Amino acid sequence: MVNTRRATRGPLHFLMNTTTSSVTRRSFVKSTSTAAALAAVSPGVFGAASKRPLKSALIGTGGRGTGAANDHLQAAKELGVDLRLVMLGDVFEDRLERSIATLKSNAGVEISRGQCVLGFDGYKKVMDADVDIVLLTTPPNFRPVHLAAAVAAGKHVFVEKPVGVDPVGCRSVMATGKVAAEKKLSIVAGTQRRHEPGYLAVAKAVKEGAIGKIMGGTIHFCLGGGSIGKKPEGMSDADWLIRSWGGWAEMCGDHIVEQHVHSIDVMNWFLGGPPINCVSFGHRARRKNGNCYDFFSTDYEFPGGVHIHSMARQVTETWSRIGQFFRGDKGIADVTGLVYADRVYVGGADRKSPVDLGKWERTPTSYVREHMALIRSILDGNPINEAHTIAESSLTAVMGRISAYNGQMVTWEEMMTSSFRCSPNPDDFESGTVKLPAEEPTIPGKG
Numbered sequence: 069m070v071n072t073r074r075a076t077r078g079p080l081h082f083l084m085n086t087t088t089s090s091v092t093r094r095s096f097v098k099s100t101s102t103a104a105a106l107a108a109v110s111p112g113v114f115g116a117a118s119k120r121p122l123k124s125a126l127i128g129t130g131g132r133g134t135g136a137a138n139d140h141l142q143a144a145k146e147l148g149v150d151l152r153l154v155m156l157g158d159v160f161e162d163r164l165e166r167s168i169a170t171l172k173s174n175a176g177v178e179i180s181r182g183q184c185v186l187g188f189d190g191y192k193k194v195m196d197a198d199v200d201i202v203l204l205t206t207p208p209n210f211r212p213v214h215l216a217a218a219v220a221a222g223k224h225v226f227v228e229k230p231v232g233v234d235p236v237g238c239r240s241v242m243a244t245g246k247v248a249a250e251k252k253l254s255i256v257a258g259t260q261r262r263h264e265p266g267y268l269a270v271a272k273a274v275k276e277g278a279i280g281k282i283m284g285g286t287i288h289f290c291l292g293g294g295s296i297g298k299k300p301e302g303m304s305d306a307d308w309l310i311r312s313w314g315g316w317a318e319m320c321g322d323h324i325v326e327q328h329v330h331s332i333d334v335m336n337w338f339l340g341g342p343p344i345n346c347v348s349f350g351h352r353a354r355r356k357n358g359n360c361y362d363f364f365s366t367d368y369e370f371p372g373g374v375h376i377h378s379m380a381r382q383v384t385e386t387w388s389r390i391g392q393f394f395r396g397d398k399g400i401a402d403v404t405g406l407v408y409a410d411r412v413y414v415g416g417a418d419r420k421s422p423v424d425l426g427k428w429e430r431t432p433t434s435y436v437r438e439h440m441a442l443i444r445s446i447l448d449g450n451p452i453n454e455a456h457t458i459a460e461s462s463l464t465a466v467m468g469r470i471s472a473y474n475g476q477m478v479t480w481e482e483m484m485t486s487s488f489r490c491s492p493n494p495d496d497f498e499s500g501t502v503k504l505p506a507e508e509p510t511i512p513g514k515g
């Protein structure tokens with residue numbers, strides 16, 4: 069993004085090159101087999117390997133953060149590992165209180181107020197503390213800074229998706245991923261489909277040629293919701309942006325980044341890497357507040373002339389679908405469903421000749437499985453590092469948003485060299501210099 073005013077000035081004003089970086093296309097084969105291995109869970113085996121309890125902390129104690137902490141504790145239980153949640157961090161007292169109460173009732177965990185840190189610089193105290201694992205679940209704009217601090221402090225990390233809202237942030241996560249690899253630290257991302265047995269079964273079948281070479285497809289994240297209210301009288305700009313972060317591109321990346329990154333991540337996973345360019349349309353009709361769009365329609369182009377149509381919409385009372393469809397030269401793969409691949413077809417284009425995907429267990433959930441993979445990797449001394457793939461997927465989504473906002477084709481190379489960073493950003497929150505962005509959608513092609 070694409071600060072609205074700047075975006076209307078010229079098509080590529082935000083793509084000033086300061087750095088160059090080569091695009092590493094990841095190996096589909098490698099990522100698929102790694103993910104498949106992670107899905108094979110052996111409960112109870114790893115407890116003995118842990119010489120002392122593992123200690124974890126949570127930064128961002130909202131809905132997902134508290135849920136992720138629950139999943140993390142459940143994962144330890146599944147593996148028979150002694151793991152303790154010892155610290156919480158947030159910027160709002162009420163969020164901490166609610167999280168403490170929920171964790172007590174859902175997971176039986178007692179956390180005192182003395183184990184909590186408050187404030188935009190609270191994450192630094194968590195990094196200084198005696199914890200092995202940090203769960204990062206604030207709004208996404210903070211992720212690059214928090215992740216870099218965690219890895220610098222030698223922590224293993226669970227990062228919720230997306231991991232950035234602009235090119236600088238996403239590339240920072242790629243760089244931090246490399247530091248983590250050198251330090252043998254694990255980074256697992258909250259793109260739970262990569263840990264979901266149904267998706268892994270589809271990925272395996274596609275890799276083994278069930279649909280031939282992928283020639284095109286469509287990915288969706290179309291559902292309702294999305295509006296925020298008006299800023300309450302007397303509330304600071306910073307507090308309002310945190311309370312209503314999903315309504316601001318500077319905070320969440322717009323919903324093509326915040327939500328649709330799940331489908332975009334599956335696209336990049338199945339296509340073996342990020343697209344080479346995209347052209348995107350979007351705007352809004354229903355939303356009154358904040359600066360996000362209602363809908364995005366994006367054509368992502370991959371090497372070899374393969375095009376994937378991406379649809380992201382948040383408009384109530386309209387057609388809904390969350391899923392991914394790929395057309396191969398021998399058949400189709402169609403996955404519908406929020407988390408579980410319980411509506412899957414892989415096979416001939418007649419839709420009457422499915423391939424046998426085998427059977428898979430629905431429990432533990434993929435939300436728990438991703439934490440099992442994280443904990444197991446730590447105890448095995450065999451780090452998992454999903455920083456690059458989730459950063460690539462987040463940046464692919466950012467590329468789609470930028471193209472819709474400015475009305476131009478945007479290339480991956482531009483994303484890998486652009487110095488564009490949203491404002492306000494985490495530095496502004498820490499220094500107390502946050503100003504509410506213009507409360508209007510960007511007009512493509514204007515200026």
Ligand SMILES: NC(=O)c1ccc[n+]([C@@H]2O[C@H](COP(=O)([O-])OP(=O)(O)OC[C@H]3O[C@@H](n4cnc5c(N)ncnc54)[C@H](O)[C@@H]3O)[C@@H](O)[C@H]2O)c1
Pocket residue numbers: 127128129130131132133157158159160163187188190191205206207208210228229230258259260310326327497
């Ligand atoms: N994987 C999934 O399926 C899934 C589902 C929902 C949300 N998410 C992701 O989880 C993240 C959090 O979403 P949520 O729904 O829990 O939002 P939320 O608003 O409920 O929680 C965010 C929390 O972070 C706190 N916070 C904000 N800035 C902070 C900072 N700088 N330091 C410390 N605390 C800070 C807020 O006060 C709040 O309590 C988002 O990135 C979202 O995209 C993922």
